Amino acid sequence: MTIRIVHYINQFFAGIGGEEKADHRPEVREGAVGPGIAFQQAFGEEAEIVATVICGDTYFNENIAAATDEVIGMMENYRPDLVICGPAFNAGRYGIACGAVAEAVVDRLVIPAVSGMYPENPGVDMYKKAVYIIETSNSAAGMRKAVAPMVRLALKLARGEKTGSPEEEGYIPRGIRQNQFAAERGSKRAVEMLLKKLKGEEYTTEYQMPVFDRVTPGAAVKDIKKAKIALVSSGGPVPKGNPDRIESSSASKFGRYSLQGIDDLNPENSETAHGGYDPVYANEDLDRVLPVDVLKEMEKAGEIGSLHEYWYATVGNGTSVANARRFAVEIVKELTAAGVDAVILTST
Amino acid sequence: MVHMCTVVPISLTVGANRIVPAVAIPHPLGNPSLNRDDEKKLRRKLVEKALNALQTEVSGQTVFE
Amino acid sequence: MRLEVGNILINDIQFGDRTEVKAGVLFVNREELAQVTGDDDRIASVEIYLAKPGEEIRIIPVKDVIEPRIKVSGKGGIFPGLISKVDTVGEGRTHVLKGAAVVTTGRIVGFQEGLIDMAGPGAEYTPFSKTMNVVLKVEPAEGLHQHEHERVVRLAGLRAAEYLGRAGQSVEPDSVEVYETKPLLEQVKEYPDLPKVVYVYMLITQGLLHDTYFYGVDAKQIIPTFVYPTEVMDGAVVSGNCVSACDKNLTYIHQNNPVIQDLYERHGKDLNFIGCVITNENVTLADKERSSNMTAKLVEFLGADGAIISEEGFGNPDTDMIMNCYKIEEKGIKTVLITDEYAGRDGASQSLADSTEKGDAVVSTGNANEIIKLPPMKTVIGYPEATDIIAGGSDGSLGEDGSITAEIQIIIGSTNELGYGLLTAKGR
Numbered sequence: 001m002t003i004r005i006v007h008y009i010n011q012f013f014a015g016i017g018g019e020e021k022a023d024h025r026p027e028v029r030e031g032a033v034g035p036g037i038a039f040q041q042a043f044g045e046e047a048e049i050v051a052t053v054i055c056g057d058t059y060f061n062e063n064i065a066a067a068t069d070e071v072i073g074m075m076e077n078y079r080p081d082l083v084i085c086g087p088a089f090n091a092g093r094y095g096i097a098c099g100a101v102a103e104a105v106v107d108r109l110v111i112p113a114v115s116g117m118y119p120e121n122p123g124v125d126m127y128k129k130a131v132y133i134i135e136t137s138n139s140a141a142g143m144r145k146a147v148a149p150m151v152r153l154a155l156k157l158a159r160g161e162k163t164g165s166p167e168e169e170g171y172i173p174r175g176i177r178q179n180q181f182a183a184e185r186g187s188k189r190a191v192e193m194l195l196k197k198l199k200g201e202e203y204t205t206e207y208q209m210p211v212f213d214r215v216t217p218g219a220a221v222k223d224i225k226k227a228k229i230a231l232v233s234s235g236g237p238v239p240k241g242n243p244d245r246i247e248s249s250s251a252s253k254f255g256r257y258s259l260q261g262i263d264d265l266n267p268e269n270s271e272t273a274h275g276g277y278d279p280v281y282a283n284e285d286l287d288r289v290l291p292v293d294v295l296k297e298m299e300k301a302g303e304i305g306s307l308h309e310y311w312y313a314t315v316g317n318g319t320s321v322a323n324a325r326r327f328a329v330e331i332v333k334e335l336t337a338a339g340v341d342a343v344i345l346t347s348t
Numbered sequence: 349m350v351h352m353c354t355v356v357p358i359s360l361t362v363g364a365n366r367i368v369p370a371v372a373i374p375h376p377l378g379n380p381s382l383n384r385d386d387e388k389k390l391r392r393k394l395v396e397k398a399l400n401a402l403q404t405e406v407s408g409q410t411v412f413e
Numbered sequence: 414m415r416l417e418v419g420n421i422l423i424n425d426i427q428f429g430d431r432t433e434v435k436a437g438v439l440f441v442n443r444e445e446l447a448q449v450t451g452d453d454d455r456i457a458s459v460e461i462y463l464a465k466p467g468e469e470i471r472i473i474p475v476k477d478v479i480e481p482r483i484k485v486s487g488k489g490g491i492f493p494g495l496i497s498k499v500d501t502v503g504e505g506r507t508h509v510l511k512g513a514a515v516v517t518t519g520r521i522v523g524f525q526e527g528l529i530d531m532a533g534p535g536a537e538y539t540p541f542s543k544t545m546n547v548v549l550k551v552e553p554a555e556g557l558h559q560h561e562h563e564r565v566v567r568l569a570g571l572r573a574a575e576y577l578g579r580a581g582q583s584v585e586p587d588s589v590e591v592y593e594t595k596p597l598l599e600q601v602k603e604y605p606d607l608p609k610v611v612y613v614y615m616l617i618t619q620g621l622l623h624d625t626y627f628y629g630v631d632a633k634q635i636i637p638t639f640v641y642p643t644e645v646m647d648g649a650v651v652s653g654n655c656v657s658a659c660d661k662n663l664t665y666i667h668q669n670n671p672v673i674q675d676l677y678e679r680h681g682k683d684l685n686f687i688g689c690v691i692t693n694e695n696v697t698l699a700d701k702e703r704s705s706n707m708t709a710k711l712v713e714f715l716g717a718d719g720a721i722i723s724e725e726g727f728g729n730p731d732t733d734m735i736m737n738c739y740k741i742e743e744k745g746i747k748t749v750l751i752t753d754e755y756a757g758r759d760g761a762s763q764s765l766a767d768s769t770e771k772g773d774a775v776v777s778t779g780n781a782n783e784i785i786k787l788p789p790m791k792t793v794i795g796y797p798e799a800t801d802i803i804a805g806g807s808d809g810s811l812g813e814d815g816s817i818t819a820e821i822q823i824i825i826g827s828t829n830e831l832g833y834g835l836l837t838a839k840g841r
Binding site: 212214277290295344 | 349350351352353354355359361362363364365366370373374375376377378380387388391392394395398399402403404405406407408409410
């Protein structure tokens with residue numbers, strides 16, 4: 001069975017026009033178009049580009065959600081086994097479009113997608129985790145060199161074969177960690193790495209130190225006596241019995257709990273779900289993790305405007321940054337809707 | 349937002365902008381070696397520090413000791 | 414210190430009338446072992462099982478794994494300060510029942526114990542699917558406070574390991590390894606041209622089920638100090654923790670510390686192994702600063718050119734490791750770190766909670782969040798319902814058929830940060 005491919009390109013590569021046609025709305029054509037012809041040649045009998053979806057870069061970037069829907073809808077009709085996007089080289093809007101389409105293909109059509117970009121293309125950082133992006137040069141002059149690795153990787157993915165390292169396959173490292181068994185145990189590898197380092201010889205670290213993003217500091221609260229404060233914690237404070245069964249490590253969820261009728265946390269009404277610290281002290285008095293008693297007093301005394309009626313909790317133990325980010329986005333949505341002015345976040 | 353936590357270096361690394369150092373990992377806002385009243389006083393002091401941090405304009409990551 | 418370690422190879426275990434070793438088989442007198450293990454009125458009952466490689470057995474939850482050893486000559490006894498007197502150990506001769514292990518299990522004390530599968534895909538991730546295991550299910554008396562429950566089970570396991578080790582006291586070992594580390598100035602003089610390496614041995618010390626013991630002392634209370642590598646071989650460092658089963662250093666792993674083994678392997682050839690500095694991972698910032706300051710000071714004082722630093726645990730201990738790393742590097746001493754990763758189930762999140770650009774040489778022992786599906790096992794020793802709340806498991810982890818879908822975090826020793834295993838992670 002020949003592998004069915006749909007190719008996504010922009011208005012320029014489709015031969016429709018340059019910048020002046022960047023508002024071109026999505027359209028689909030049968031078979032290969034523009035650079036797709038070179039891809040088809042490289043695929044030979046192994047795969048067939050059954051359709052090409054074209055969209056103007058400006059139209060796509062200004063209507064990402066709608067454009068993605070339209071494009072995916074068009075692709076679906078052709079029942080592809082895999083989608084190729086671009087390559088976009090260093091063209092930013094094209095790279096973002098390619099990345100967004102590829103990500104949607106993987107998520108919604110549940111088939112693989114391959115793109116090609118120059119490492120500095122903004123689409124790379126945004127989409128490299130979701131999609132394989134073959135490294136290309138920074139202009140269309142690199143088209144011929146980009147086709148071969150894109151085709152090779154596409155065939156592997158379409159066939160469900162195991163992919164090799166970024167160096168082997170030619171894609172930009174996605175920043176994803178994958179387990180495997182090494183030939184020698186870790187302690188031996190450590191001794192060898194140290195010997196190399198001591199001799200000034202080259203060695204390769206098995207893990208590069210992480211980089212975390214930064215956010216702009218929020219404005220200060222003008223008048224705390226009028227402010228609505230909410231309590232959030234990664235220390236795992238939950239109602240007695242952990243009704244939502246938040247996991248003791250690697251939490252997959254957060255909980256929202258009512259402070260109605262609660263002036264103080266104690267072993268009757270609460271406990272900790274967190275498995276990464278000695279729970280004894282928290283279970284004796286959970287105010288040690290979530291300072292409800294003090295904040296309720298402050299609310300009564302008018303030292304703060306009010307304490308939000310819900311507290312939010314998850315377990316930070318071994319919980320991935322991606323999950324934590326996801327929880328935060330949802331929590332902030334709810335807090336904002338509830339008119340909360342500031343958050344006290346406690347961690348253990 | 350103000351982050352009340354013990355391991356300030358982690359808070360700094362992950363990017364919190366207002367940080368109040370807490371007591372210890374298993375009891376950031378308490379101290380079991382104190383009696384209940386003193387412990388509550390300690391907790392109140394820490395929360396007051398946090399509220400103060402919320403009311404302070406900051407231009408970058410700031411630890412409120 | 415000079416220690417001869419006599420390895421008595423054990424290739425089978427069976428119950429018998431006498432506890433003895435005969436032709437590579439460890440025979441165990443069940444009643445006697447139960448008596449020794451249960452010799453504590455805080456223990457209600459002890460059940461004993463055997464679990465061998467390849468059998469469809471799952472042991473859950475696992476509290477500790479200990480290697481049966483016995484001191485044949487030299488000061489002191491195994492596990493000084495806990496079941497032997499506090500004499501300094503690490504010299505003379507010690508016999509080991511190599512291939513045997515004592516595994517303790519029992520009602521869950523907290524959230525963090527893990528499992529051992531003797532067969533199936535899970536067996537690949539734990540070293541104890543390859544050992545002949547004497548499994549002790551220790552039931553505590555009612556009403557024991559958690560801290561005491563942990564201590565009772567810990568000591569029971571150590572007693573059992575020594576009792577079994579005693580069977581090897583007069584047996585001629587199959588091989589004898591000699592390990593020697595001289596006092597500092599002599600050691601430096603012995604290999605003047607080889608780079609001096611110190612092993613910075615981090616121990617988790619964070620409270621119930623997160624503690625470690627050094628000569629019986631709760632390591633929360635120690636100041637970083639020098640330890641001869643051979644002291645560790647006699648049980649000077651004992652586990653009281655299960656930080657998450659995957660990166661908990663079981664007592665067995667301390668006894669067989671692979672960093673110590675692999676440094677000795679090159680000692681006198683490419684490096685001069687000066688010794689170890691043990692340090693802790695406490696729960697206050699001041700303690701973390703103090704311990705890392707003192708560790709760096711001691712490593713420099715010992716004249717190290719390079720240091721291997723192994724972490725235990727994850728999360729806030731990442732800060733201890735990072736502090737040790739940059740403070741030692743700042744002194745011009747080259748470091749290599751051994752750590753596991755918590756990169757999320759998709760492997761796409763940052764693997765560590767803290768960072769330093771000086772950490773440019775890292776050995777990874779794998780991403781603990783990777784999901785594995787374990788088939789049901791014919792026999793489960795312990796309490797299978799623990800699966801749902803164990804670290805790495807979640808509601809629904811335990812299938813109706815007894816299968817388990819959970820992170821490898823749940824498997825004993827799977828991402829061991831002393832580098833005991835072969836698991837690693839690569840960037841994709």
